[in-house]
Amino acid sequence: MPVKRIDKTPMRQRDAGVRAHDFLEVNEGYDLSRAMFEAERCLRCQDAVCVDGCPVRIPIPEFIHAIAAGDMAEAASILRGANPLPAICGRVCPQETQCEELCHMNNRFSAAAIGHLERFVADWERDQPANDGARKPWRDEKIAVIGSGPAGLVCAGQLVDMGYPVTVYEALHAPGGVLRYGIPEFRLPNAILDWEIDVLRQRGVEIVTNVIVGKTIALDDLLNDMGFAAAFIGTGAGLPRFLGIPGENLNGVFSANEFLTRINLMRAYDFPVADTPMKVGKRVAVIGAGNTAMDTVRSSMRMGAEKGLIVYRRSETEMTARIEEYHHAIEEGVEFHWLTNPIEVLGNDEGWVTGLKCQVMELGEPDESGRARPVPVAGSEFVIEVDNVVLSIGTTPNPLLLQSTPGLETDRWGCLVADQEFGRTTRPRIYAGGDVVTGAATVILAAGAGKSAAQSIHRDLSAANEAGAGQMTIKATAPPSA
Amino acid sequence: MARILSKRALTSVTKLFVVEAPLIAAAARPGQFVIVRVREDGERIPLTIADYDADRGEITIVVQEVGVTTRLLGALDEGDDILDMVGPLGSAPEIEPGGHVVGVGGGFGAAALLCLMRDLTERGAPTTAIIGARDKGLLILTDELRAVCSHLELCTDDGSAGFKGLVTERLQQLIDGDGEGDGPGRPDRVLAIGPMPMMRAVADTTHDAGIETLVSMDPLMIDGTGMCGGCRITVGDEVKFACVDGPFFDAHQVDFDEAVRRNRMYADMENQAAERQALECQASAGAA
Ligand SMILES: Cc1cc2nc3c(=O)[nH]c(=O)nc-3n(C[C@H](O)[C@H](O)[C@H](O)COP(=O)(O)OP(=O)(O)OC[C@H]3O[C@@H](n4cnc5c(N)ncnc54)[C@H](O)[C@@H]3O)c2cc1C
Ligand SMILES: Cc1cc2nc3c(=O)[nH]c(=O)nc-3n(C[C@H](O)[C@H](O)[C@H](O)COP(=O)(O)OP(=O)(O)OC[C@H]3O[C@@H](n4cnc5c(N)ncnc54)[C@H](O)[C@@H]3O)c2cc1C
Ligand code: SF4
Ligand code: SF4
Ligand code: FES
Numbered sequence: 004m005p006v007k008r009i010d011k012t013p014m015r016q017r018d019a020g021v022r023a024h025d026f027l028e029v030n031e032g033y034d035l036s037r038a039m040f041e042a043e044r045c046l047r048c049q050d051a052v053c054v055d056g057c058p059v060r061i062p063i064p065e066f067i068h069a070i071a072a073g074d075m076a077e078a079a080s081i082l083r084g085a086n087p088l089p090a091i092c093g094r095v096c097p098q099e100t101q102c103e104e105l106c107h108m109n110n111r112f113s114a115a116a117i118g119h120l121e122r123f124v125a126d127w128e129r130d131q132p133a134n135d136g137a138r139k140p141w142r143d144e145k146i147a148v149i150g151s152g153p154a155g156l157v158c159a160g161q162l163v164d165m166g167y168p169v170t171v172y173e174a175l176h177a178p179g180g181v182l183r184y185g186i187p188e189f190r191l192p193n194a195i196l197d198w199e200i201d202v203l204r205q206r207g208v209e210i211v212t213n214v215i216v217g218k219t220i221a222l223d224d225l226l227n228d229m230g231f232a233a234a235f236i237g238t239g240a241g242l243p244r245f246l247g248i249p250g251e252n253l254n255g256v257f258s259a260n261e262f263l264t265r266i267n268l269m270r271a272y273d274f275p276v277a278d279t280p281m282k283v284g285k286r287v288a289v290i291g292a293g294n295t296a297m298d299t300v301r302s303s304m305r306m307g308a309e310k311g312l313i314v315y316r317r318s319e320t321e322m323t324a325r326i327e328e329y330h331h332a333i334e335e336g337v338e339f340h341w342l343t344n345p346i347e348v349l350g351n352d353e354g355w356v357t358g359l360k361c362q363v364m365e366l367g368e369p370d371e372s373g374r375a376r377p378v379p380v381a382g383s384e385f386v387i388e389v390d391n392v393v394l395s396i397g398t399t400p401n402p403l404l405l406q407s408t409p410g411l412e413t414d415r416w417g418c419l420v421a422d423q424e425f426g427r428t429t430r431p432r433i434y435a436g437g438d439v440v441t442g443a444a445t446v447i448l449a450a451g452a453g454k455s456a457a458q459s460i461h462r463d464l465s466a467a468n469e470a471g472a473g474q475m476t477i478k479a480t481a482p483p484s485a
Numbered sequence: 486m487a488r489i490l491s492k493r494a495l496t497s498v499t500k501l502f503v504v505e506a507p508l509i510a511a512a513a514r515p516g517q518f519v520i521v522r523v524r525e526d527g528e529r530i531p532l533t534i535a536d537y538d539a540d541r542g543e544i545t546i547v548v549q550e551v552g553v554t555t556r557l558l559g560a561l562d563e564g565d566d567i568l569d570m571v572g573p574l575g576s577a578p579e580i581e582p583g584g585h586v587v588g589v590g591g592g593f594g595a596a597a598l599l600c601l602m603r604d605l606t607e608r609g610a611p612t613t614a615i616i617g618a619r620d621k622g623l624l625i626l627t628d629e630l631r632a633v634c635s636h637l638e639l640c641t642d643d644g645s646a647g648f649k650g651l652v653t654e655r656l657q658q659l660i661d662g663d664g665e666g667d668g669p670g671r672p673d674r675v676l677a678i679g680p681m682p683m684m685r686a687v688a689d690t691t692h693d694a695g696i697e698t699l700v701s702m703d704p705l706m707i708d709g710t711g712m713c714g715g716c717r718i719t720v721g722d723e724v725k726f727a728c729v730d731g732p733f734f735d736a737h738q739v740d741f742d743e744a745v746r747r748n749r750m751y752a753d754m755e756n757q758a759a760e761r762q763a764l765e766c767q768a769s770a771g772a773a
Contacts, residue, residue: 174710176522176529176569213571215710219508241712245724252719252743254750261713269707270526275761277526278553279707280754354746401711403729 011116012041019334023304026188026272029331030094030122038123042071045115048107053117056105058451061085063102063117070120079128082121087160087454088153090129090195092447093122095186097325101447129198133205140168140207144232144464147172147225149216149404152180153446154237154437156203158453158460163207165461170231171208174215177268180239181438182446184268185260187298189305190328217404226432233432233460236419237453240400240438246290250348251394255284255356259291259299259395266302281306284390288312288359290345291395292322293443297332299393304335311337312387316344316364316377340387342366344379348392358386400439408433418442426456427463434460487521487570490543492563495625498550499593500559501535507542509534509572515604516597516701516733519546519572520709523557527568530554531706531728533678534573535596547596547625553758574709578699578733582608584673587659588634589652589687590616591679595625597701598678603633611635613659613669617652617683621645636669653686660694672696677736681745688736698736702727704748718744 015031016022022029033041045067053063062081069078082089096102098118106114144167148159151173159169177183179196204210216222216238225231243258245251262281265271271281287303289296292315300311313332315322318341322329333339342364349358363383366375399417412420412429421428421435428435436452438444488505495501509519518533536545550559561567578601580586586605588598595616606612612633617640618624624639624646631637639647640655648655662671675698677687684700691698704716704727711729718727719740725731 174571175708176571213569214508215571215574218573218710219512219571241710243712243714245714245717247724252717252724252747254746258714261707261715264707264713269528273526274754275758278524278528278758280751280758282751282754354743403710 008044009112011113011119012037012044014116014119016331019331019336022189023301023335026305028192029189032126033119033123038070038120039073041116041120042067044108044112045071046107052105052107053102053115056102058101058445058447059086059454061102061121066124067115067117067120070124075124075127076131078124082124083128086121086447086450087157088199088446088450089121090125090199091153091182091191092450093118093120093125094191094195095325096447097445099326129195133202138166138207141166142168145170145230146460147216147229147231147234148237149222149234150174150180150237150239150437150439151178151200151210151212152237152239152437152449153182154239154439154449154453154456155180155235156200156208156453157450158235158237158434158436158457159208160203160206161454161457162460163203165457167461169208171210172214172216172220173210173212175268176212178210178212180237181241184264185295185298187263187267187302187305189301190298215403217407222404222408222433232464233434235426235453235456235460236404236428236433236435236439237437237449238401238404238439239449240398240418240443242399242401242417243394244397244399245394246345246396248345248347250350250356253348253350253356254354255282255350255390256348256392257394259289259295259393260398262299262393263295263302266306272306282391283308284356286310286312286389287391287393288314288345288387288389289393289395290314291397292317292324293395293397294324294328296395297324297328297337299395300337301328301332301335303391303393304337308391311335312340312389313337314340314343314345314359314361314387316342317374318342318366321374342377344377345392346384349386356390356392358388359392360384360386398438398443400442405439416442423452424455425459426452427459487567489561489563489565489567492561495547495596496623498559499547499625500550501545501547501596501626502558502561503543503545504567504570505542506544506570506572509570510537510542510544511539513537513539513544513573514577515601516577517573517575518709518732519544519570520574520706521546521558521567521571522569523554523561523567525568527557528554529569529707529709530558531574531703531709533593533597533701534600536600545596545599547593549593552755553762556759556762571709574728575732576729577604578676578701580605580610580674580676580699582610585611585613585670586674586676587613587615587656587669587672589656589675589677589679589683590614591618591652591683594677594679594683594701595630598676599626599629599633601676602630606633606635611669613638613672615640615652615655615659617641617655619643638669651686652683653690656687656690660690660696674698675736676733677701681741681748684736685741685745688739688741692737699733700736700739701732702734702739702744703732704744705750718747 066081103114269279270277283306347360364377370376437449613636716727
């Protein structure tokens with residue numbers, strides 16, 4: 004029976020004073036008794052609105068019920084059926100604006116801890132013995148997946164499960180996309196990501212790193228010469244924006260992408276054991292207030308900064324970071340400068356950053372995004388002393404592949420045009436999803452897009468096979484008996 | 486993973502490798518580069534594709550040992566694998582056909598000129614390569630370059646081979662037209678690849694003469710795909726990412742002061758790493 008308790012069962016966290024100086028995971032997860040205790044709070048609603056808040060529609064009451072009943076294997080199988088990356092989404096989904104926001108418990112109490120429970124089940128599953136490996140693909144049509152972020156990984160996983168041979172091409176030397184180079188170890192340990200990727204490999208997904216489609220191989224060569232029947236583009240939105248203010252090229256100014264890539268992908272925190280250096284001064288200002296900005300400012304403190312500052316031209320209300328990360332950042336001593344607009348980076352004679360010149364903003368009428376437009380207060384300029392400035396003001400899709408592939412349409416923000424439901428682009432046989440289509444969004448939206456594209460690839464190929472069945476070239480497509 | 490098919494020491498610190506890389510060889514254009522990583526936890530470093538052969542599926546790289554990663558790479562042998570290699574990156578320089586093209590190379594730049602000059606010569610342009618070094622023994626790939634250019638000009642500081650003096654002094658002579666008469670003639674376009682101070686000096690030399698000049702910028706890079714912005718340089722009043730917009734830029738528009746300053750950003754840490762590497766070498770030599 005559901006039990007009415009007001010508050011979410013808290014998850015253990017490492018002490019802010021300690022964790023702010025290392026890269027070990029902040030959250031420690033539930034143990035079995037806490038998970039079952041929390042699972043009992045779910046009301047198992049007839050109208051489980053929480054499911055409407057989840058982009059991949061996990062049957063939330065069902066999996067939570069399985070936890071309450073102590074049947075973890077059942078919970079894991081329900082979860083995996085809907086979301087191929089539960090250990091990751093349980094950690095990084097912005098639950099407060101998705102599943103948990105709609106939870107009926109919010110009316111009087113606090114929402115059921117759906118994310119915490121999802122994480123618990125996925126971590127439980129990770130401790131179980133691996134299952135018996137891949138079946139050989141039983142279909143003939145090879146599919147190419149470009150990019151190994153959540154969109155590409157999930158698309159690939161779904162397709163191998165449907166019997167297709169799948170090859171994932173990744174530009175970097177390690178797979179995972181933002182999960183690898185962006186989100187830091189203290190929020191999403193590499194071990195978790197490695198495990199999810201290993202599971203995919205065992206299921207038969209082939210991942211080829213160090214291939215930039217559009218440079219190393221043209222997308223049309225994959226389709227025409229290398230025999231791929233269809234391709235999925237999940238190349239993300241990895242191109243950093245700069246502000247264009249004076250001083251932006253001074254030594255010590257980075258994009259958040261460079262800052263996080265040096266630390267996460269290249270492991271600069273382990274220099275000189277790892278070869279890539281990173282220089283972090285005493286005071287680091289991060290411009291922006293999204294997840295990337297929070298990750299950057301908290302990483303800077305772990306790299307030895309005495310003070311990490313967030314500088315944001317809007318107010319706390321317009322901040323886009325996950326609420327949990329914001330709270331963790333406060334606990335770790337991050338300083339927040341709201342309504343503060345950077346206008347110039349100042350430097351010394353040697354060209355190193357010494358300060359950030361800002362102006363005070365006030366909120367005016369709403370802009371196109373519906374958020375109050377910040378307007379500068381005349382004569383309010385002031386200087387914050389800092390040693391580093393990191394820009395975290397957004398990213399756009401990388402044009403390398405899109406520009407080198409004729410016939411792919413992009414919109415005025417440089418995003419690839421593809422219908423959201425099926426992932427079809429303006430060219431036949433080419434599908435797309437994730438940040439490259441939506442602009443920078445979330446892991447679960449990218450995963451959801453990968454999943455629906457996999458389904459429409461399957462549907463379209465099957466339809467083509469049936470239509471072409473007269474002049475048959477395609478062999479039997481029935482799965483072998485398992 | 487890319488297999489080293491052969492290795493040749495060009496000088497004590499400059500090594501040439503022919504590497505098996507069929508996809509890269511098939512896609513490469515003159516002037517493009519690759520990014521390599523030679524060990525787990527190693528750095529990603531950019532290297533020019535000195536030459537490529539699509540039919541054989543091979544590319545040639547020439548590496549000058551200046552720090553930790555280039556030394557690790559230089560120590561690899563035939564049959565070894567380079568852990569990661571990705572490319573081709575960047576774009577071939579846009580050089581209008583026609584006119585006399587002079588390529589100026591210093592250090593590994595002489596190697597980088599190889600397929601660029603061959604391509605231009607094959608497209609019908611009269612070409613001259615000017616390469617320089619301290620002394621004769623440090624000049625690299627002279628035979629190979631002679632074979633692909635209309636003229637080859639050697640410069641040494643001590644006069645042990647060719648012209649005695651800097652590449653830019655010889656370049657100035659060509660511009661002034663006061664060569665021996667049978668010389669290659671005045672350049673219509675200049676292409677410079679090598680250490681930043683050399684490229685800058687070439688830019689200064691051709692600036693007043695109004696000769697169109699391209700330089701191959703070599704800022705610090707990580708991904709090479711436009712993702713980090715670490716490679717940004719200022720050209721005129723625009724900020725460019727050298728890995729995708731370059732590496733070739735109008736020499737007279739590049740902000741060299743900024744480029745030099747940004748390349749030294751980690752100099753102290755690089756020294757620290759190099760010292761550590763030297764100690765490790767000593768230790769392992771002692772143990773052996
Ligand atoms: C620092 C940071 C923190 C974040 N925190 C959160 C969070 O807490 N919660 C959340 O839900 N979301 C978060 N996000 C957003 C989320 O990570 C992204 O929305 C998601 O990763 C997008 O997935 P994707 O598969 O579309 O692309 P990506 O993850 O960007 O992956 C794209 C991959 O494609 C590769 N690629 C690109 N071009 C090519 C090419 N031509 N050939 C081959 N490969 C190519 C790239 O190298 C990359 O590996 C965060 C993002 C960042 C940067
Ligand atoms: C597009 C491009 C093409 C290149 N082609 C070649 C090539 O064909 N052959 C070759 O030998 N080198 C080439 N380089 C330079 C090469 O990438 C660097 O020498 C290398 O990254 C140094 O790494 P390291 O770990 O050995 O030395 P580090 O320890 O990183 O540095 C040692 C010293 O070299 C300087 N340095 C470091 N990186 C660079 C750099 N990118 N450019 C200039 N100086 C640097 C440092 O300031 C320091 O003084 C190229 C660079 C670029 C950007
Ligand atoms: S995937 Fe995300 S939105 Fe869906 S249930 Fe899990 S935490 Fe909630
Ligand atoms: S809305 Fe909340 S209480 Fe109801 S089923 Fe979903 S998680 Fe449980
Ligand atoms: S090397 Fe990262 S953007 Fe050029």
